[in-house]
Amino acid sequence: MKVLITGAHGQVGRALTNRAPAGAELTTLAHQDLDIGDERAVGSFVEKLTPDLIINAAAYTAVEKAESDVDTATRVNVAGSRNLAQAASKSNARLIHLSTDFVFDGESSTPYLPDAPTNPLNVYGLTKLGGERTVLQTLPKRSVVLRTAWVYAAVGSNFLLTMLRVMKANGAVKVVADQIGTPTSANTLADVIWKIAGRDEITGVYHCTDAGVASWYDFAVAIAEEGAALGLLPNTVAVTPIAANEFPTRARRPGFSVLDKQSLVALGIELVHWRKALREVMKEIPRA
Numbered sequence: 001m002k003v004l005i006t007g008a009h010g011q012v013g014r015a016l017t018n019r020a021p022a023g024a025e026l027t028t029l030a031h032q033d034l035d036i037g038d039e040r041a042v043g044s045f046v047e048k049l050t051p052d053l054i055i056n057a058a059a060y061t062a063v064e065k066a067e068s069d070v071d072t073a074t075r076v077n078v079a080g081s082r083n084l085a086q087a088a089s090k091s092n093a094r095l096i097h098l099s100t101d102f103v104f105d106g107e108s109s110t111p112y113l114p115d116a117p118t119n120p121l122n123v124y125g126l127t128k129l130g131g132e133r134t135v136l137q138t139l140p141k142r143s144v145v146l147r148t149a150w151v152y153a154a155v156g157s158n159f160l161l162t163m164l165r166v167m168k169a170n171g172a173v174k175v176v177a178d179q180i181g182t183p184t185s186a187n188t189l190a191d192v193i194w195k196i197a198g199r200d201e202i203t204g205v206y207h208c209t210d211a212g213v214a215s216w217y218d219f220a221v222a223i224a225e226e227g228a229a230l231g232l233l234p235n236t237v238a239v240t241p242i243a244a245n246e247f248p249t250r251a252r253r254p255g256f257s258v259l260d261k262q263s264l265v266a267l268g269i270e271l272v273h274w275r276k277a278l279r280e281v282m283k284e285i286p287r288a
Contacts, residue, residue, distance in 0.1 A: 001025065003197070004051040004093075006036055006084065007058030011153040012098065015190035016055060021198070027051065031058065036080030046087035053197055054088050056081065056097045056135075059128070063102070063251045066123040073127045081131030085138035094142045094200065095135060096193055101149035101181060101209075103129040106254020113260045114147070114205040122251035132205070144196055145205045146189075149257055150219070153186035154284035159216070163223045164285070167237045177217035177241035181257040182209040185277040195269055202267065207259035210274035217241040222275055226282050
């Protein structure tokens with residue numbers, strides 16, 4: 001299977017590369033290799049490569065910056081998704097496209113189903129929703145939109161590594177306790193994507209996070225505990241819960257963004273609890 005991965009230098013892109021199955025012939029591209037917002041460049045590259053599958057892990061993910069950089073966020077998240085879907089259509093390729101829990105407004109009190117009404121609160125979520133829609137409209141029978149949330153890895157820029165750095169430097173941290181979701185290991189996402197890649201019959205929208213529910217405060221407490229157990233942190237780190245309004249941000253964020261994964265589980269794809277996944281990722285950090 002010939003596979004094109006965009007966003008290859010990101011957390012998920014790296015995990016996809018590292019965990020690719022035998023027989024997958026990979027072409028991995030970062031932004032500097034291919035600007036997915038350039039329709040001609042995308043069309044030309046895909047036409048020459050003729051991949052069987054395109055995995056779009058590229059995205060504009062700077063949530064705060066997107067509020068004032070709407071054009072760039074739209075170019076990457078909407079136009080870029082459309083360009084890849086159109087190129088896939090012309091080359092008869094499948095497309096697996098990553099999206100986000102931020103397409104929801106967080107007003108629900110139960111986990112969001114894939115067909116739940118969307119209502120983004122910020123530019124990032126709005127542009128990611130636009131990307132979803134153009135993929136599904138352009139390639140309805142050969143695309144999968146996989147929504148995820150709170151992604152982290154042993155490398156890159158993410159909540160886990162930020163917490164470890166702050167905890168080690170200060171011995172204490174204050175973390176929002178009234179935003180609820182599910183941490184998701186990039187390794188989990190990569191493994192699920194590769195399982196979907198091997199099953200052409202899977203199409204449409206699915207949700208993928210690790211199992212369980214947490215607040216950012218819960219996530220931080222777990223990081224402190226696992227970090228101490230692994231010798232990455234002292235045993236004395238203090239984690240204090242705060243309300244979201246004590247840590248104001250320009251971009252509004254959903255207060256509740258737990259995603260319902262049952263349709264994915266029904267395909268026979270098992271998901272581990274986020275705490276177990278966190279432990280496994282943190283074991284990689286001394287070697288990263």
